[in-house]
Amino acid sequence: MDLRVSLPGLELKNPILPASGCFGFGREFSEFYDLNELGAITIKAATGEGRYGNPTPRVAETSGGMLNAIGLQNPGVKRIIEEELKFLEQYDTPVLANVAGSTEEEYVEVARALGAHHRVNALELNISCPNVKEGGIQFGTDPTLAASLTRAVKSVSEVPVYVKLSPNTGDIVEMAKAVEEAGADGLSMINTLVGMKLDLATGRPILANGTGGLSGPSIKPVAIRMVYQVSQAVSIPVIGMGGVTCVEDVLEFLLAGASAVAVGTANFQNPMICPELIEQLPDLLESYGYDSIHACIGRSFRHEETSLSGT
Amino acid sequence: MDLRVSLPGLELKNPILPASGCFGFGREFSEFYDLNELGAITIKAATGEGRYGNPTPRVAETSGGMLNAIGLQNPGVKRIIEEELKFLEQYDTPVLANVAGSTEEEYVEVARALGAHHRVNALELNISCPNVKEGGIQFGTDPTLAASLTRAVKSVSEVPVYVKLSPNTGDIVEMAKAVEEAGADGLSMINTLVGMKLDLATGRPILANGTGGLSGPSIKPVAIRMVYQVSQAVSIPVIGMGGVTCVEDVLEFLLAGASAVAVGTANFQNPMICPELIEQLPDLLESYGYDSIHACIGRSFRHEETSLSGT
Amino acid sequence: MLKKDDMHILQNKMIADNTFEMKLTGRFVNLMKQPGQFLHIKVGDGTSHVLRRPLSIANVDHHIVTVIYKIVGKGTKWLSERKIGETVDVIGPRGRGFPIEEIRNEHIVLIGGGVGVPPLYYLGRKLVQQGNTVTSILGFQGRDGVFYEDAFRQLGETLITTDDGSHGYKGRVTDLIGELDQDVTQYFSCGPKPMLKGVSETFTIPGFISLEERMGCGVGACFACVCETTDPEDSKGYRKICQDGPVFRAGEVVL
Amino acid sequence: MLKKDDMHILQNKMIADNTFEMKLTGRFVNLMKQPGQFLHIKVGDGTSHVLRRPLSIANVDHHIVTVIYKIVGKGTKWLSERKIGETVDVIGPRGRGFPIEEIRNEHIVLIGGGVGVPPLYYLGRKLVQQGNTVTSILGFQGRDGVFYEDAFRQLGETLITTDDGSHGYKGRVTDLIGELDQDVTQYFSCGPKPMLKGVSETFTIPGFISLEERMGCGVGACFACVCETTDPEDSKGYRKICQDGPVFRAGEVVL
Numbered sequence A, B: 001m002d003l004r005v006s007l008p009g010l011e012l013k014n015p016i017l018p019a020s021g022c023f024g025f026g027r028e029f030s031e032f033y034d035l036n037e038l039g040a041i042t043i044k045a046a047t048g049e050g051r052y053g054n055p056t057p058r059v060a061e062t063s064g065g066m067l068n069a070i071g072l073q074n075p076g077v078k079r080i081i082e083e084e085l086k087f088l089e090q091y092d093t094p095v096l097a098n099v100a101g102s103t104e105e106e107y108v109e110v111a112r113a114l115g116a117h118h119r120v121n122a123l124e125l126n127i128s129c130p131n132v133k134e135g136g137i138q139f140g141t142d143p144t145l146a147a148s149l150t151r152a153v154k155s156v157s158e159v160p161v162y163v164k165l166s167p168n169t170g171d172i173v174e175m176a177k178a179v180e181e182a183g184a185d186g187l188s189m190i191n192t193l194v195g196m197k198l199d200l201a202t203g204r205p206i207l208a209n210g211t212g213g214l215s216g217p218s219i220k221p222v223a224i225r226m227v228y229q230v231s232q233a234v235s236i237p238v239i240g241m242g243g244v245t246c247v248e249d250v251l252e253f254l255l256a257g258a259s260a261v262a263v264g265t266a267n268f269q270n271p272m273i274c275p276e277l278i279e280q281l282p283d284l285l286e287s288y289g290y291d292s293i294h295a296c297i298g299r300s301f302r303h304e305e306t307s308l309s310g311t
Numbered sequence C, D: 001m002l003k004k005d006d007m008h009i010l011q012n013k014m015i016a017d018n019t020f021e022m023k024l025t026g027r028f029v030n031l032m033k034q035p036g037q038f039l040h041i042k043v044g045d046g047t048s049h050v051l052r053r054p055l056s057i058a059n060v061d062h063h064i065v066t067v068i069y070k071i072v073g074k075g076t077k078w079l080s081e082r083k084i085g086e087t088v089d090v091i092g093p094r095g096r097g098f099p100i101e102e103i104r105n106e107h108i109v110l111i112g113g114g115v116g117v118p119p120l121y122y123l124g125r126k127l128v129q130q131g132n133t134v135t136s137i138l139g140f141q142g143r144d145g146v147f148y149e150d151a152f153r154q155l156g157e158t159l160i161t162t163d164d165g166s167h168g169y170k171g172r173v174t175d176l177i178g179e180l181d182q183d184v185t186q187y188f189s190c191g192p193k194p195m196l197k198g199v200s201e202t203f204t205i206p207g208f209i210s211l212e213e214r215m216g217c218g219v220g221a222c223f224a225c226v227c228e229t230t231d232p233e234d235s236k237g238y239r240k241i242c243q244d245g246p247v248f249r250a251g252e253v254v255l
């Protein structure tokens, strides 16, 4: 079955890509499989200067999920370009580069540099990192700020810009519409929910940062709901993510309206998850009566037009 | 160990109570154990007139949690008083009565009637039900509306009023402060996160209502985080809930700042959960070196003052 | 106080395509007297599955209760992997079953489809014990799915239908209702909603039907499993399937 | 391509208080040559646990790898319940171990505390094989927690300390460092951070230490397990414990 999906800047041979921050810059996973198998590669957030991030412990396991408070550790945009994008030259898989910052200026600077690089096919504007004091989520919970940031980044980026939305908001559709109007070419959603776990022995949070971002199967129902609501309200494509662990989850995100599906936390339990999903997807689609990947995208809400005969 | 906790209107012999909507009006669980064992009983939401609620299916299981869209089905405040509160006369456990409505008038009417009943010790203002078209969560995501409703209900209620907060907001602390200022005597949190699950065979949401409220272990990290943040920001007590399934979870909520802990979804898997938790709590507290229930409440953030010698 | 027990698995074997028969014993088997009631069974380890699974009582004999289930998802898959000697955590018997105590010397027809067949077996046995004549019409998807055919034949005349005609009559159970003896006095039916609707619309004699719905608590506390009453004047206007049902008088609730 | 395998459990038995020894075999055992590396092990069924658990290689012998683990939470509890003949899903060997290839004819001291002891056994065996003299100082909470004492004695002089004095010396491993022979040339240590700090501050000779940190990916991709370098001019400024470590030259990273 043809799994190709064509999105702004991203010609995907299949709809599966790793989620930012769960895949580094690809190097480590290239020891497990050929990165050319992937639909695209989302690389770890880049900031202007290198950052050390938060103190450790930075991760904690929860029931059906995990918390992380990495704090955007990365070597800075310059070294990412010099070392990491250089490493990725050997692959032809599209690269979606995650952009972060503390100020609008920093976002713009990073977006300009990454967007100009020939190995970057699109940017993912991370306005939803819950683990840094400045920037990140504060842009992602205020539609006006988010729109203004999107506009600024769009004005300097040579490639399409996807805005990565935070689920920590009362009205995700309002956010999505605001950034669409500001020129976003696509959305990616969801980032993590803010959570906490306490160490019963010390009485303190397990994460040194106190709070962290909740990811994994726990958050999938929230992600599906948001993708379902947003993909109907906007006309730009959505990259869906949040809790994918099996090929059925991929189909659920497609049905909800995602045009591609990113896999985050599941890479930790199973480093082979992405190629396995890619391999399993055609059979699954077929077993539910779909003859193409496009037949299922958004079927949950455009049901009447497309209801399959015989299923 | 003395497990008593004294809260506005509620003299609890222990800090464990069932969460609203997961326990009906107590009748069914009274076949499993003596309701007098409970710290308190939270009864199902009451509205002015009886309501049938949403079409079925109304529940769906998710990974480590469940979705529900009951839609506030209840026999109406009059019959609740005549039939259900009457049934509860035989017990001396305090009753926390959950109050809902589509309009401020309806909330006020219900609060007036329930608050005047001798068997009701406090009201729980449900401004966080995600499963009804009108009322419910719309009051719970706008601090101004929430405050005005709280004020209106307070002005007619003869008993203390707890406001039940929705986690579907970008700023839970702002919500909490708004209702505290409006006169709330306590908070209960969290209600469910809005989620969705799709049926892969039909392509449609499993719940007839489309979206539903996510509860169970999945949401515990979000609940702990919110209780932790809110209990430091307000000076009224918090009843914590969200994903409790074992006695360690109870301690985690207490450490986070809850003064009592409600159990919702876990009643479905184990109808004996509440008395089991009550029985296990003293040993657990002791094993972590606490000599009273009050020593652990809020320890996560008032750590310096209270750090235990030897642990 | 009510019944929750770790019941011992005496048998758990595949008896048809993806369909298992599990035999359990425990303290409360002697309470499982009314056919049509169900067991509410905990599945999975820890908190992976927060909801129990309702399965009908298919038989009770010599202190052993039988359930028959089809693998449709993770919970029934997990159940199918349980081994003899292990225990399962069961609440039950729950709900109201078929009201048959007074029924004597009648000719009853049992109509079941798929996983609606199991409760009819215990029902049929009881009816026969009470001196009634029983005719069974059982519908399955195909030959590989058929189970308990001989067991039903021992109770009385038994007609099998399959969707694909691979066994018995090709078609639906409702196709055979017209061919029944005129002396049939009541019907009892369990199966998917469309079948129940068809059955209750075809018959003119009184009957009882058993419904399925996704359940939360399974004990009547959460209002997950309601259905509407047909009588708009009914004082409640609804029934809880887990508590007031799963068996209702045909016509009592909206299908 | 890298190593992920369903390894077969040959043994899984309690060898001290809440402490288990598990023996595994599989395709990649021959790659597990460097002491100090770890296996990253999937625990739980399905998605109940999203993170793997890192456990040090305690020994490799005749195509069998040993890990020794203490039950501290749900994952290790789950592991302890695995039976012979079952498989566990393992990524590994991961990380950089102790750099001992060139070490010959030296007197090495191994200092371990609690679950830091296991990797030192494989290390000690290799060192002895290469013609070195080994002295081990092993700290435990109490007598019931002591394991592998005889095994270490076969490698060389072995001193045991317990917090409560119930076995060996009462006190900490650092208390015994002063009593070591003057000819000791290097130390290798693994245990809780405070112990490593004490050890590296007490010694004046060079040494290597093995660190623990909560891990996400375990392969170097997520930045969960970093620690700072002591050299502020270091080009990266940090090390990933799962990839650059868990073994570091004493003084290389901030403790």
Ligand SMILES: Cc1cc2nc3c(=O)[nH]c(=O)nc-3n(C[C@H](O)[C@H](O)[C@H](O)COP(=O)(O)OP(=O)(O)OC[C@H]3O[C@@H](n4cnc5c(N)ncnc54)[C@H](O)[C@@H]3O)c2cc1C
Binding pocket: B060, B061, C038, C051, C052, C053, C054, C055, C056, C057, C067, C068, C069, C070, C071, C072, C073, C074, C075, C076, C077, C115, C116, C118, C119, C211, C212, C213, C214, C215, C246
């Ligand atoms: C009163 C009653 C009696 C039943 N008796 C039998 C029986 O004897 N044999 C048998 O094979 N099946 C019976 N069923 C259906 C059985 O409960 C479901 O097939 C089973 O719960 C599916 O669980 P799962 O985890 O395998 O499927 P999943 O789809 O993974 O389950 C997810 C959730 O949906 C619920 N669910 C899914 N399908 C159904 C359904 N058809 N009815 C109710 N809940 C459902 C599950 O209980 C669970 O909460 C009965 C249902 C009811 C309500």
Ligand SMILES: Cc1cc2nc3c(=O)[nH]c(=O)nc-3n(C[C@H](O)[C@H](O)[C@H](O)COP(=O)(O)OP(=O)(O)OC[C@H]3O[C@@H](n4cnc5c(N)ncnc54)[C@H](O)[C@@H]3O)c2cc1C
Binding pocket: A060, A061, D038, D051, D052, D053, D054, D055, D056, D057, D067, D068, D069, D070, D071, D072, D073, D074, D075, D076, D077, D115, D116, D118, D119, D211, D212, D213, D214, D215, D246
């Ligand atoms: C490189 C390395 C080697 C190790 N070698 C051994 C060994 O040989 N034997 C042994 O008994 N233990 C060893 N540990 C510690 C071991 O990984 C933890 O005890 C184990 O992960 C606890 O899992 P749990 O599910 O039982 O505990 P839980 O507390 O339920 O685990 C929850 C989460 O916290 C993590 N976690 C908890 N404690 C630790 C810890 N001390 N270090 C790292 N992560 C932790 C778990 O991995 C999991 O992600 C090692 C740790 C590291 C980093």
Ligand SMILES: Cc1cc2nc3c(=O)[nH]c(=O)nc-3n(C[C@H](O)[C@H](O)[C@H](O)COP(=O)(O)O)c2cc1C
Binding pocket: A019, A020, A021, A022, A044, A045, A068, A070, A072, A098, A126, A129, A164, A190, A191, A192, A214, A215, A216, A217, A219, A241, A242, A243, A244, A262, A263, A264, A265, A266, D216, D222
């Ligand atoms: C350890 C970790 C680090 C992450 N880092 C980033 C990041 O740098 N940028 C970003 O946009 N999202 C980051 N995320 C969020 C993921 O990309 C993803 O949106 C989220 O984890 C939900 O998907 P999942 O449930 O499949 O993990 C991170 C997530 C994890 C678990």
Ligand SMILES: Cc1cc2nc3c(=O)[nH]c(=O)nc-3n(C[C@H](O)[C@H](O)[C@H](O)COP(=O)(O)O)c2cc1C
Binding pocket: B019, B020, B021, B022, B044, B045, B068, B070, B072, B098, B126, B129, B164, B190, B191, B192, B214, B215, B216, B217, B219, B241, B242, B243, B244, B262, B263, B264, B265, B266, C216, C222
């Ligand atoms: C089936 C169901 C019905 C509920 N009904 C109500 C309700 O009527 N009023 C209310 O305030 N909360 C209601 N809730 C929310 C719970 O009281 C509780 O806040 C939530 O489920 C989180 O706790 P838990 O994870 O322990 O279930 C309901 C939850 C469930 C699962």
Ligand code: FES
Binding pocket: C214, C215, C216, C217, C218, C219, C220, C221, C222, C223, C224, C225, C226, C240, C241, C242, C243
């Ligand atoms: S399942 Fe809860 S009322 Fe029936």
Ligand code: FES
Binding pocket: D214, D215, D216, D217, D218, D219, D220, D221, D222, D223, D224, D225, D226, D240, D241, D242, D243
């Ligand atoms: S655990 Fe992910 S980088 Fe070390």
